Amino acid sequence: MSAPRHRLLVVDDSNVIRRRIERANELPQIEFVGAARNGLEALEMHALLHPTLVTMDLTMPAMDGAECVAKLVQRDPELRILVISALADKLTAIDALEKGASGFLCKPFSDRQLNDAMRKLIGD
Numbered sequence: 123m124s125a126p127r128h129r130l131l132v133v134d135d136s137n138v139i140r141r142r143i144e145r146a147n148e149l150p151q152i153e154f155v156g157a158a159r160n161g162l163e164a165l166e167m168h169a170l171l172h173p174t175l176v177t178m179d180l181t182m183p184a185m186d187g188a189e190c191v192a193k194l195v196q197r198d199p200e201l202r203i204l205v206i207s208a209l210a211d212k213l214t215a216i217d218a219l220e221k222g223a224s225g226f227l228c229k230p231f232s233d234r235q236l237n238d239a240m241r242k243l244i245g246d
Contacts, residue, residue, distance in 0.1 A: 126150065126152060127152075127174075127244075128202075129153055129155045129173040129174050130152050130155060130175045130177070131155060131156050131157070131173035131175070132154070132157045132158070132176075132177050133157070133159075133161070133176060133179060133187065134157075135159050135160060135181075135182040139179070139229070140157040143177050143206070143236065144157065146236050147240065149240055149241065149244075151244065152175065152240060155171045156171050160182040160183050160184035161182060161184060161190030162184045162185045163184075165185075168194055168197065173201070174200070174201065175202050175204070175240070175243060175244065176203045176204070177203075177206050178190060178191055178204070178205050179205075179206060180205060181209065187205060187218070191223050192221040192222060196222075202224045202225075202243045203222065203223045203225075204224060204226070204239055204240065205223045205225070205226045206227045206229060206231065206236075207227075207228065208228070225242060225243055227239045
């Protein structure tokens with residue numbers, strides 16, 4: 123089994139979703155390093171934890187996901203961000219991708235869908 127090559131930060135205002143994403147990760151090359159409840163916490167945790175991957179909700183208090191995606195990518199252009207949102211309309215997805223997100227997954231999602239999306243994100 124290979125050592126983790128990627129560090130995952132999960133950003134979602136729902137504790138249930140944060141824990142679900144953490145538990146659903148089956149990929150040995152991805153190590154869970156932290157969770158944030160909003161965009162402001164995500165920026166702080168990014169500075170402390172230096173993740174290489176982020177899952178990002180869009181609708182959150184304090185700072186929404188789209189604004190946070192833009193700020194994170196400006197800070198770290200190599201960061202890979204998977205937006206996971208119940209806002210499944212195309213314009214929302216396009217906006218997040220234009221701001222620098224690497225992929226989009228709609229809620230609700232299965233563990234398999236999450237792991238498939240993470241595989242695409244890291245290129246495995």
